[in-house]
Amino acid sequence: MGKSISKSHEEYKRDQIKCRGMVEKYSFKQGVGKKRYFILKESSLGYSKSKDMPLSHVIQIDQTFKILYEDLEKREISIECTNKRGENALWKLIFPSQKSTEKWSEKLKKAVRPVWQDPNSERCTVCDKNFQVFRRQHHCRKCGKVICSAHCRVIEGLPELGYNERVKICSNCVNRIGNINGVERAKSLSEKESLKASAFKHKSVFMSPQSMLE
Ligand SMILES: [Zn+2]
Ligand SMILES: [Zn+2]
Incomplete structure (x- = not known):
């Protein structure tokens, strides 16, 4: 890989x-x-x-x-x-x-990947500083916003968006996601989504024959 x-x-x-x-x-x-x-x-x-x-x-x-x-x-x-x-x-x-x-x-x-912000944008979404030779522009794969190198992080993948390789994301998204365990995330969807999914599966198990007929 x-x-x-x-x-x-x-x-x-x-x-x-x-x-x-x-x-x-x-x-x-x-x-x-x-x-x-x-x-x-x-x-x-x-x-x-x-x-x-x-x-x-x-x-x-x-x-x-x-x-x-x-x-x-x-x-x-x-x-x-x-x-x-x-x-x-x-x-x-x-x-x-x-x-x-x-x-x-x-x-x-x-x-479901975000549409990327226009690369002609001149400022970092996080710190609002101008991009320049030593403050290069990157795109966050999670939210699609433009960010400077100081606010760009690399994580082991975003499987829910089909990224199984290392990807760049912004520091805001890192904070939103919380503690990132690259290995864990590579295996499954994010925790919140997994919880929702298990609730979903639970629902299917307890679907009564009556409601199947409605
Ligand atoms: Zn920045
Ligand atoms: Zn982001």
Whole structure:
């Protein structure tokens, strides 16, 4: 696994992220699973009843969109999002194969990465000092803000954003995340997200047959 740190600004212009295919969507609120044709675009996720039909539901990949839990062997990814009615929704997505689960996992994580702040910004978000030869500009992979070298930290990865290599993040994000244990973080999602995910799993275990029929 590469240990290099990307220095290029090319990442600022993110790839057009696209992924599509049949996915079984299980809604906990409705208690039912439905097969739908999903399309992931750079900042939205939509689905229709079949490949040839127009999208019947599109959700924005914004700050409310989170990957709560994934199990590649079970071919499942659970997400939290704001549905088209503006309500908080929990969906479990079940993919046709392990390979497609891996692909969707990678693409979804890239889609939740923050949009990078304009590299023409002249000042560090943390200390407000101007960038110059000895105070170079960096981008925080966690929040996307521009920062100076004094406020740039390197951590062992941000797996929830699909970074499994060393990445730069700002000192503000380090404080928000709390004590970073690179090894721990590389293994799983952040603690808060894991807690949410376990609550989510708990819910699925105790879903009564009655509510499944509603
Ligand atoms: Zn600074
Ligand atoms: Zn940050």
